[in-house]
Amino acid sequence: MPVGLGRGLAGAGLRPVLVEGMGWRLQGAGHPAFLGGFALVLNLLILLLSGARGPLTIGVVVVGLALVSLPAARFGWARRVPFLLGGGLVAVGLFAAAGWLNEMRVLNLLGAEAAHLSGRDAIWPLFQAAWDASLVWGWGTGAGKVLAGFAVHSATDNTLIATTASVLFASITAVFARGARGAGGGTEGRVNVNAMMTTRAAVLLAGLVLLATPVRAGGVAYVLNSGAASISVIDMDTRTELRRIPVLREPHHVVATPDGKELLVGDSSANEMFVLDPLSGVVKRRLPIANPYHLGFSPNGKFLVVNGLARGQVDVYDAARMLLIKRFPLKSKPSHLAYAPDSGRVFVTLQGTDQLAAIDLTKLEVLWTQPVGKAPAGVMWHQGKLLVANMGSDDLVVVNPANGAVERRIVTGRGTHQVLASPDGKVIWVNSRIDSATMALDPKTLNIVRRYAIPSGPDCIDFAPDGKLWITRRFAERVAVLDPVSGNYETITVGRSPHGIFLSPNAVAR
Amino acid sequence: MIESLDLIAGWLQENLLLPLLYSAGLMVWEELSFGWALFAVYGAVQVALTFAVCVPLERWLPVERWADNKAVWVDVLYTVISRVGVLPLITFVLFWQAQTALNGFLTDHGWVPPTLERIFPSLLGQQILTFILYAIILDAVEYWRHWLSHRYRWWWALHALHHAQRQMTFWSDDRNHLLDDIIAFFWFGVVALLIGVPPMQFPLLVLVLRFLESLSHANTRLSFGTIGERVLISPRFHRRHHGLRAAGRYSCNYGAVLPWWDMIFHTADFSPRYLPTGDPSGDEKLANGGYWQQQRAGLRRLWTALMPRARGV
Secondary structure, eight states: OHHHHHHHHHHTTSOOSEEESSSEEEGGGGOHHHHHHHIIIIIHHHHHHHTOHHHHHHHHHHHHHHHHHSOOTTSOHHHHHHHHHHHHHHHHHHHHTTTTOTTSTTTTTTTSOOSSOSSGGGTHHHHHHHHHHOSSSSSTTOHHHHHHHHHHHHHHTOHHHHHHHHHHHHHHHHHHHHHHHTTOOTHHHHHHHHHHHHHHHHHHHHHHHHHHSOOBOSOEEEEEETTTTEEEEEETTTTEEEEEEEOSSOEEEEEEOTTSSOEEEEEGGGTEEEEEOTTTOOEEEEEEOSOOOEEEEOTTSOEEEEEETTTTEEEEEETTTTEEEEEEEOSSOEEEEEEOTTSSEEEEEEGGGTEEEEEETTTTEEEEEEEOSSSEEEEEEETTEEEEEETTTTEEEEEOTTTOOEEEEEEOOSSEEEEEEOTTSSOEEEEETTTTEEEEEOTTTOOEEEEEEOOSOEEEEEEOTTSOEEEEETTTTEEEEEOTTTOOEEEEEOSSSEEEEEEETTSOBO | OHHHHHHHHHHHIIIIIHHHHHHTTOGGGHHHHHHHHHHHHHHHHHHHHHHHHHHHHHHHSOSOOOSOOHHHHHHHHHHHHHHTSHHHHHHHHHHHHHHHHHHHHHHHTTOOOOOHHHHSGGGTTOHHHHHHHHHHHHHHHHHHHHHHHHHSHHHHHHHHHHHOOSSOOGGGGGOOOHHHHHHHHHHHHHHHHHHOOOSSSOHHHHHHHHHHHHHTTOSSOOOOHHHHTTTSOOHHHHHHHHBGGGOSSSOSOOOSSOTHHHHHTTOOOOOOOOOOBOOTTSOHHHHHSOHHHHHHHHHHHHHHHHOTTTTTO
């Protein structure tokens, strides 16, 4: 039968599929073109279907590089360009059809669980643990050997196979790491002992290092340097910068979880959320979240709303599970947000269209969108009304939360940006970008009680237990610590364009 | 140094740009304007640094001496427009708009653009290493853009403006047709979306890279030695790309900062001669015209390239 099939194919001008060599075998099995095509098509398909976006990216890059760089007399540019363009068209087509192809893991991110998108997070921490336990010379596969193995395999044999093989080895290593964490026996027992000893040694060493580091209990301030991709850790006692925590691109705003045990830092242009321990400053997790600019938990702790300023979207998450419940495309530039005290509604300023939007969190629908003034930024709930700071003008407006009607206008300063209440509710604080001032307003009358000159773009504010205000100054790479009684302020040098700030008075300065 | 440059940009933002934006009712762009202020300040320093290094080199070790260097002045204008002036402003606004629109479209389809650091998490915190990786990737991308700009007839019609200069100096790096700049902008925009290029995270390193690109155009007999030539692109290496015989659809030494891509793809020419530069096939206005004359001549050439009838085919 195979002979007949082979003859038939040969007769049709095609190569026979099966050849005889120590028994009948697929003739393509040893043929580079067949192997290449097999690896290309099958592997890409597997990666696409499994939604493993990291390996998929590597695969696409490797294939793309091979297409543009490997010399081949018979496969000239006239033939390669259609492949490249075709690949591009397929990608565009997949994006366009993503709405219908929502069964595919790689494309179904809309409306689905927004955490652990690639699935890699299931395996990566374990691989990282293996890496930490034995980088190169340790037991078993040795995490670092995956890279060495990839390099050797790639150089001596085949990069495509090396890529998939190294992903496989990474997974195997991770599985071993899981074994090392558990209480397994048998062959895993030896692994456990080695890994555990290494871990214990590391913990002991870390403990010694920590003991050697001077410890103070004056609290820590976290300042998000939006132009330097870092978070400055400041000793609140000595007013000095202790260190910087690296993030990816542009950290803008920070919020504590309702239980106060974690800090969420939105890295907007990196599309990631950094989860920090507020006491130690350790980065506990990184979550892929689309364009997190401004964010806040509802008073009842049930919802987390994340504004994507650049993407024109407002995402409502189930806070407990970090699951995206609904995405509202709101044009344009959704900036700050505030909740109604009963957590039933969230209000979002739309800087690009001079509007305020109200979203019903029970019905998950936009209630209204109303003009409130030029380039509105800060917004807060205040005695049954909303206060909105208009950055494009010189005023703070009082808005009716039922219908968005502007009821009153209070002249504050050009470029009014931020508005928030002191923890005891006795003062409303407002910042002016252009008049370089921070103002204290009477919460009853909303009249300006006192004006403090804070130069260089005063922005976010947090309140220290001693009553002082910590204010980021965007254009001066400084934080001002304002004493509202004397009106004097101290300055602390931080990174470029400091924006969000969070004070953690119980943290240990280290 | 970084801090004082940032503070100058902050001063510009606070005292000049914000009041201007406020009066024009454009405060919605305030975040972007600070980015531009930083870009412009670093651009100005980079032009000054290039000037300080390249002027003595061109004076003491010139490849060519010209009785009249009028043609160089238009390149000075190109540089100022491109590095300090209007172009970064337009690019910032356009880039923001384009990125927002594309991001919005991708969002609607559920796609979150990745970053290199997400693909390789151990890169987080390795700022210099990350930047070097980005720089290498972008340099490879630039190599291919440049290669293609020679290969396609219509694209070469635009890029010929860059090659028309017979009095090539360190000012010539930014001498490009506006349309060519726009294509380059979209080219990088797409790459930025694919790998998440950090914007002004590393201004000092960007400054060094741009300095090297300017230096490679300098009218000076400078080579980095047998090994150095294969690490970074020298004025000697890039001059061969601008040589009379290299102008056109088949050229050599396309790289911008790293010669590696030319070496890998067999387009490198390390021969030691310093050749005269220019494009003999071009309109004289492309070489000697003023800014707008050159732009018009570039458009005419593009028209001819696109219309077979116009070129007599």
